[in-house]
Amino acid sequence: MNTAAKIGLYGAALAVTFTSAYGIGGVADPLTGKTPSAPHAAHQESNAMNNSDQHTGQTPPLPGGLQISQDGYTLDLLTPRLAAGQAAPLRFAIKDEAGKAVTDYARAHDKELHLIVASRDLNTFRHLHPALGSDGTWSTPLDLPAAGDYRVFADFTPAGQGAKPLTLGADLAVAGPYQPRELPPQKATAEVDGYTVTLDGTLTAGKMTGLTLTVAKDGKPVTDLGPYLGAYGHLVALRAGDLAYLHVHPEGNPGDGTTKPGPGISFMATAPTHGAYRLFLDFKHQGTVRTAAFTLYTTSSTTSAATAQHEDHTSAEHQ
Structure with a gap:
């Protein structure tokens, strides 16, 4: 059985199912302790309303994208x-x-x-x-x-x-001619157009955890990522099976005096259930937007992506 991957994007994060890195209005950002900036306010209010269902015992709303x-x-x-x-x-x-x-x-x-x-x-x-x-x-x-x-x-x-x-x-x-394809295997790194993106952080069912995506090119860290849609990276997560949707925003904003343009881009997220998830990171470098994709399985531990991948390979060797 696959173990967790540590991982390291965008839109409205939908509460009990998925939770972004931001709170509501003037509430401090759980990553930085700072009050969130104005561009995120509308999404934050929705997130906080959804999160309140976790404490009232009420049935939480459906994840995003499942309803027309x-x-x-x-x-x-x-x-x-x-x-x-x-x-x-x-x-x-x-x-x-x-x-x-x-x-x-x-x-x-x-x-x-x-x-x-x-x-x-x-x-x-x-x-x-x-x-x-x-x-x-x-x-x-x-x-x-x-x-x-x-x-x-x-x-x-x-x-x-x-x-x-x-x-x-x-x-x-x-x-057109249809050939079913398997979900891509879980890996700690993804390659796209000469770039290597590495996942770090756990995706845990029912618990908010930190995620970081680190971008390198030709073996060297990328420290000059370009702003794309007001951020240095955007992450979309889709749950395998029903494609429940999450768009998460990264920590900080370009030009805020503290957020560095790479190589790492940090996020917070909560998986609604155990299972497999597919993550897509959009990042911009030298004027071009690229997408790195990952398959992740939830975990209840703090196993790193690299450790999880090693454990998967070791288990397979002994079978």
């Missing part, structure tokens, strides 16, 4: 089918209770809406920023390499006082 409708808003996927390997526009709208397309959104981390597209087997991942038309229709070019079932996540906050951040999800079918 929530709080009077619905994700209307106008392009429910695409063909594998063929670029085509993906179109959708966010509808209110009256069925009218929403045209006014609050900006969060430089964008009004963040779109995530992931295959059900978690081998394909896209983080996109579509364009909003005057009629409330969002659109973005999309080219998916493999046929199969996909999930589309819209991460947004409607404009208006008291509006809460939401993550709505809908299924997308991609036609």
